[in-house]
Amino acid sequence: MEKIITKNLNLWYGDFQALKNVNSGFKANKITAIIGPSGCGKSTLLRVFNRMNDLIEGVKMNGEILVEGENILNPDIDLVNLRKKVGMVFQRPNPFPLSIYENIVFGEKIHGDNIKKDKLYDIVEESLKSVLLWDELKDRLNKSAMKLSLEQKQRLCIARLIAVKSDILLMDEPCSALDPQSTARIEELMRELKNNYTIIIVTHNMQQAARVSDNTGFMLFGELVEFRDTHEIFTAPSDKRTEDYITGRYG
Amino acid sequence: MKRNPHRTQNIAFFFLLVAMLLIVVPVSLIVVIIIQKGLPAINWQFLSDVPRQGMRAGGIFPAIVGTIYLVTGAIIFALPIGLLAAIYLSEYSKDNPLNRIIKLAIVNLAGVPSVVYGLFGLALFVVFFKFGASILSGSLTLGIMILPIIITTSREALESVPQSFREVSLSLGASKWQTIRHIVLPNAIPGILTGTILGLGRAAGETAPILFTVAAFYLPQLPKSIFDQAMALPYHLYVISTQVPNVDEKIRYGTAFVLLALVLFMNLVAIIIRYKFRKKKKW
Ligand SMILES: Nc1ncnc2c1ncn2[C@@H]1O[C@H](COP(=O)(O)OP(=O)(O)OP(=O)(O)O)[C@@H](O)[C@H]1O
Ligand SMILES: [Mg+2]
Numbered sequence: 114m115e116k117i118i119t120k121n122l123n124l125w126y127g128d129f130q131a132l133k134n135v136n137s138g139f140k141a142n143k144i145t146a147i148i149g150p151s152g153c154g155k156s157t158l159l160r161v162f163n164r165m166n167d168l169i170e171g172v173k174m175n176g177e178i179l180v181e182g183e184n185i186l187n188p189d190i191d192l193v194n195l196r197k198k199v200g201m202v203f204q205r206p207n208p209f210p211l212s213i214y215e216n217i218v219f220g221e222k223i224h225g226d227n228i229k230k231d232k233l234y235d236i237v238e239e240s241l242k243s244v245l246l247w248d249e250l251k252d253r254l255n256k257s258a259m260k261l262s263l264e265q266k267q268r269l270c271i272a273r274l275i276a277v278k279s280d281i282l283l284m285d286e287p288c289s290a291l292d293p294q295s296t297a298r299i300e301e302l303m304r305e306l307k308n309n310y311t312i313i314i315v316t317h318n319m320q321q322a323a324r325v326s327d328n329t330g331f332m333l334f335g336e337l338v339e340f341r342d343t344h345e346i347f348t349a350p351s352d353k354r355t356e357d358y359i360t361g362r363y364g
Numbered sequence: 365m366k367r368n369p370h371r372t373q374n375i376a377f378f379f380l381l382v383a384m385l386l387i388v389v390p391v392s393l394i395v396v397i398i399i400q401k402g403l404p405a406i407n408w409q410f411l412s413d414v415p416r417q418g419m420r421a422g423g424i425f426p427a428i429v430g431t432i433y434l435v436t437g438a439i440i441f442a443l444p445i446g447l448l449a450a451i452y453l454s455e456y457s458k459d460n461p462l463n464r465i466i467k468l469a470i471v472n473l474a475g476v477p478s479v480v481y482g483l484f485g486l487a488l489f490v491v492f493f494k495f496g497a498s499i500l501s502g503s504l505t506l507g508i509m510i511l512p513i514i515i516t517t518s519r520e521a522l523e524s525v526p527q528s529f530r531e532v533s534l535s536l537g538a539s540k541w542q543t544i545r546h547i548v549l550p551n552a553i554p555g556i557l558t559g560t561i562l563g564l565g566r567a568a569g570e571t572a573p574i575l576f577t578v579a580a581f582y583l584p585q586l587p588k589s590i591f592d593q594a595m596a597l598p599y600h601l602y603v604i605s606t607q608v609p610n611v612d613e614k615i616r617y618g619t620a621f622v623l624l625a626l627v628l629f630m631n632l633v634a635i636i637i638r639y640k641f642r643k644k645k646k647w
Contacts, residue, residue: 165535168531193539196537197536201532203528203531205528207532209547219533219546220537220538222546223537223538223546224537273536274536277536282536334386
């Protein structure tokens with residue numbers, strides 16, 4: 114089943130067209146990687162799925178983006194619900210300068226009305242367990258999240274999404290600030306999470322895409338050139354441009 | 365001749381030191397002299413009694429109370445309005461020439477001489493709104509005077525909160541207002557406090573804005589409502605220094621000491637609050 118489908122999606126920043134006629138389908142409970150050279154529109158594509166591009170002045174879009182069957186380009190769409198459902202992990206781990214506990218309940222506090230304290234605590238425990246941080250952090254939930262290591266911070270940011278019950282996770286180069294060991298552990302976590310979540314990851318790192326993803330899309334100058342099973346795309350690319358990129362002939 | 369980097373450095377240090385001393389020495393001298401000459405005047409009677417014998421004896425209690433009322437009134441008026449204006453300017457207004465001119469104008473308003481604010485307050489609050497010379501008129505005038513300081517420093521504090529916090533908050537489904545309320549404002553509080561302190565200090569010390577709007581030359585009883593006139597420390601100091609002959613130096617310096625102590629105390633309180641916040645929030 115496809116969680117997100119784009120049909121003839123175009124996007125302009127002012128006069129500059131950053132996405133050209135993108136047709137894609139992102140499968141539920143799979144990890145889809147988006148690769149491509151710098152500036153090809155990977156982040157732009159990711160940010161249309163939770164309408165974060167709305168924050169930028171002069172953005173125009175047309176086409177269709179169906180998230181669980183609903184066209185999110187529809188002006189009446191409930192952005193709050195969309196953003197709860199489609200969560201985003203950023204390149205730089207960015208917890209709020211609050212305690213670990215407060216970071217996780219932030220979404221709940223914003224959206225929920227009067228949730229009981231022990232219910233909140235359960236949410237914190239559950240979310241931290243799903244990112245494998247509970248044992249490390251359970252004794253210092255009231256310490257500032259800014260003191261955590263980069264990897265812990267990034268896990269915390271994922272936990273923060275799990276707490277608002279996102280079921281689609283958009284990850285924009287989530288490991289680029291991390292060392293190789295931390296990266297490997299986050300990838301392990303992603304494999305774990307895909308049982309319950311649909312994950313789309315943008316990465317510069319082709320090995321990472323090959324290691325972790327089920328499907329891969331290759332983008333170039335705003336076009337989605339090829340979008341297929343990861344194993345196939347890396348072993349037998351059907352487009353010349355994809356082949357050039359994965360064999361290292363592009364920057 | 366080849367330049368000796370070591371010597372150049374020493375010369376530079378020398379000038380930097382001199383510049384620093386040029387600031388520190390006069391300020392310390394003022395403080396030392398005021399303490400030396402003013403402290404002997406301070407006793408319970410001086411702080412709690414009304415002025416007597418044509419202000420040549422007794423205390424300064426009504427002036428202390430008046431100044432506290434005026435400063436409090438000014439903050440009650442200026443902080444909410446200034447903060448809302450700062451939030452609008454930093455979070456909602458688009459970056460276009462008109463808004464840039466508005467921001468620049470506000471910065472420059474902070475430099476307008478205080479006597480101009482005094483005349484403005486006289487025309488608007490005392491005469492036009494018919495509040496008369498009263499605590500209300502004086503507070504509003506002082507409030508308007510410190511608004512630019514509060515707006516500018518608050519705006520800078522809001523703008524220094526990293527953009528990424530706003531993005532994350534919005535991406536978690538928070539509305540713009542929720543983001544400001546829960547993420548931006550709490551992180552800007554130290555900076556906003558700084559602006560408020562600067563404003564407080566200025567409001568407590570200025571004479572010109574209260575001259576025509578509230579200050580009483582001699583008013584031994586305390587004000588009963590915001591429509592009463594009041595004495596105020598800076599104006600009282602001016603009066604006993606220039607308008608009343610033969611006032612003991614001790615009383616003049618004592619008054620100056622109290623004014624200085626009041627301002628320093630307010631600063632201290634705010635610095636402590638700020639320090640506590642700093643320790644808690646770090647990014
Ligand atoms: N706010 C913006 N205004 C105008 N142009 C933009 C804006 N954001 C991105 N672009 C342009 O759109 C194109 C795609 O940008 P995008 O950030 O999606 O690329 P990317 O593939 O994520 O690159 P990278 O790998 O460097 O992160 C780039 O050419 C970029 O210059
Ligand atoms: Mg990018």
